[in-house]
Amino acid sequence: MHSHIEKLANMASKPSRMIIGLMSGTSLDGLDIALCRLTGEGLATKVELLNFTTIDYNQDYKQRVKAVFAKRQVDLQMVTLLHPWIGLEHGRLINQCLQQWQLTANDIDIIASHGQTVFHCPKRQHQLAEFPNATLQLGDADHLALTTGIITISDFRQKHLAAGGEGAPLAVYGDYLLFSSPKQNRILLNIGGIANLTYLPSSQDASAVFSSDIGPGNTLMDAYIQAHFPGQYYDQGAALAKAGAINANLLAALKQDRFFSLDFPKTTGPEVFNLAYLQQAQQQSASQGLSHADIMATLNRFTADMIAHAINTLTTDLQPFVVYASGGGIHNPLLMQHLSQALPNVSFASTADLGINPDAKEAVLFAVLANECLVGGKQKFSNSQAGIPSVTMGKISFAD
Structure with a gap:
């Protein structure tokens, strides 16, 4: 040997x-x-x-x-x-x-x-x-x-x-092995550059587990900040987004990509959701004249809306569950506020509550x-x- x-x-x-x-x-x-x-x-x-x-x-x-x-x-x-x-x-x-x-x-x-x-x-x-x-x-x-x-x-x-x-996403394998519980239905939500989730039923039945990318997490917001504010890499504390107003027309245009109509599971990345994607949505919605703050406010809401939509779509027939969040997006207070407002009946927690630093x-x-x-x-x-x-x-x- x-x-x-x-x-x-x-x-x-x-x-x-x-x-x-x-x-x-x-x-x-x-x-x-x-x-x-x-x-x-x-x-x-x-x-x-x-x-x-x-x-x-x-x-x-x-x-x-x-x-x-x-x-x-x-x-x-x-x-x-x-x-x-x-x-x-x-x-x-x-x-x-x-x-x-x-x-x-x-x-x-x-x-x-x-x-x-x-x-x-x-x-x-x-x-x-x-x-x-x-x-x-x-x-x-x-x-x-x-x-x-x-x-x-x-x-x-x-x-x-x-x-x-x-x-992708590969997190489902570790999520299943580490975080499955016979006492609780769980969704493990990761908000990184791309947002993804894993559903873990309390039955621990592998055939009932599913995982999928959702769409943009931080990728569009971070790319915009880095392009327009040299030396900054993200919207710290959502300060810029909080100062802006959501533009309904741009928000609607951002939601039109075919990715969102595809069945789950699916994967995506910055190859799709990038600044060119934002520019195309601005052209479609005649919103090229928006301030940086208004664009960031809209991108923040866009991420939250698509996460909320995915959770609602995937959990229509499910028993009560708890969402355990991780990733850089959980430090964005405005994003988490939007999620809580969009999913008022959903219990949110952090993977810290499961013993793992998010x-x-x-x-x-x-x-x-x-x-x-x-x-x-x-x-x-x-x-x-x-x-x-x-x-x-x-x-x-x-x-x-």
């Missing part, structure tokens, strides 16, 4: 594993790094979040990634160069954290790396019959593993695609996927009707 395989076998037989989960979202604000201790597998999985931080990306990182992010025409050489470069950068940031946490590579079993999504392209978006669903995450795991000296599991979305899924949730969920790659496989979880294939995800990169 190769020493690498022996090491994986020993790791899988341990009572617990130390796994660093990484998440770098479409907002491009920074790298989420979650140090987790995991025990068990399947529905018996337990996670202890030992340390968590988000390291902000510097301007150089953001500019390099934005040059190829969500664009159909890019410099192929730059895409090729960014793949190892991002792996090296993420490895450097992990080494920085380990030093701060007074840990060494030997203290960590696995890194679970999401990578940096630069283009998401499900078939319903590209509409080319001869091609399958596709997605692209940069950040080579071999470079990351060699930089840190830690075995790395990465590229989780490709197996989901290969099995007929759309590669800012760390997605990084933690990738640590769970890595744990399943090592010790799982016994808890079969799938729902073909909801686009959830039963697969083991992740590719293993050794540290030598």
